[in-house]
Amino acid sequence: MKLNTIDYLAPDSAERFVESLQQTGFGVLSNHPIQKQLVEDIYQEWYNFFQSEQKHDFLFTPETHDGFFPASISETAKGNNVKDIKEYYHVYPRGRIPESLKANIIAYYEHANTLATELLSWIEQYTPAEVAAKYSIPLPDMIAKSQQTLLRILHYPPMKGDEEMGAIRAAAHEDINLITLLPAANEPGLQVLTKEGEWIDVPSDFGSIIINIGDMLQEASGGYFPSTSHRVINPEGTDKTKSRISLPLFLHPNPEVVLSDRYTADSYLKERLRELGLI
Numbered sequence: 001m002k003l004n005t006i007d008y009l010a011p012d013s014a015e016r017f018v019e020s021l022q023q024t025g026f027g028v029l030s031n032h033p034i035q036k037q038l039v040e041d042i043y044q045e046w047y048n049f050f051q052s053e054q055k056h057d058f059l060f061t062p063e064t065h066d067g068f069f070p071a072s073i074s075e076t077a078k079g080n081n082v083k084d085i086k087e088y089y090h091v092y093p094r095g096r097i098p099e100s101l102k103a104n105i106i107a108y109y110e111h112a113n114t115l116a117t118e119l120l121s122w123i124e125q126y127t128p129a130e131v132a133a134k135y136s137i138p139l140p141d142m143i144a145k146s147q148q149t150l151l152r153i154l155h156y157p158p159m160k161g162d163e164e165m166g167a168i169r170a171a172a173h174e175d176i177n178l179i180t181l182l183p184a185a186n187e188p189g190l191q192v193l194t195k196e197g198e199w200i201d202v203p204s205d206f207g208s209i210i211i212n213i214g215d216m217l218q219e220a221s222g223g224y225f226p227s228t229s230h231r232v233i234n235p236e237g238t239d240k241t242k243s244r245i246s247l248p249l250f251l252h253p254n255p256e257v258v259l260s261d262r263y264t265a266d267s268y269l270k271e272r273l274r275e276l277g278l279i
């Protein structure tokens with residue numbers, strides 16, 4: 001299996017994109033409307049932020065989950081016992097954002113939300129009728145004006161050689177939310193697990209955008225769209241000295257949205273956060 005990049009502007013892009021999501025849990029788009037320059041500026045200015053001491057003034061709070069998460073408390077993927085090699089910052093529009101970084105990151109948050117809404121309408125349009133009948137409301141409406149959508153700026157530091165045995169930049173996991181939008185990072189490393197049980201590279205040409213299905217859409221579609229395992233592997237050779245920055249936007253439905261007979265978005269999220277020991 002191979003992941004093909006789909007041209008957003010091609011006449012059949014919506015259909016091919018949804019087919020890729022259904023087959024692999026992932027879809028990669030080129031020629032999409034998000035400006036490369038904005039993403040590049042964000043990578044540069046947040047790299048500088050992670051290099052500065054200022055980040056410690058924005059330490060996350062367990063109540064609101066916005067702010068800076070240092071490597072020492074960084075995530076351990078579900079079912080793993082070694083921490084990932086990463087630090088990150090959680091942006092919610094209502095949350096704390098360093099003043100000088102606000103304009104670009106909020107502009108990105110808004111543009112990426114707009115694109116996500118369009119892509120959810122593509123997904124809705126190409127969902128078979130018997131599956132779409134399970135959606136409690138149209139998919140784009142699930143995220144409309146949602147305060148739950150989270151933008152994470154990740155910094156994977158250069159490898160120092162003293163990392164914990166078995167630790168990688170991001171251990172295999174699935175995303176909890178509806179869908180995730182992720183501009184190709186400034187360095188490779190993202191891999192997805194195929195149905196055949198093989199790890200393959202996600203195309204990482206700078207300027208393309210990667211979309212993946214999260215557990216909530218898998219739940220809402222009765223398993224039609226798979227929430228696929230993915231991971232970020234450690235760099236080798238000269239790339240070891242390089243930082244990697246990435247920018248996933250986790251689209252979360254409004255809390256009261258019904259996902260299935262078993263869950264609302266809120267009850268689903270709480271169950272998962274409890275499993276991870278985060279609440």
Ligand SMILES: O=C(O)CCC(=O)C(=O)O
Pocket residue numbers: 152154170175182185190230231232246247248
């Ligand atoms: O850094 C990446 O490319 C992916 C990050 C990721 O999968 C996550 O934070 O959930």
Ligand SMILES: [Fe+2]
Pocket residue numbers: 173174175230
């Ligand atoms: Fe992920």
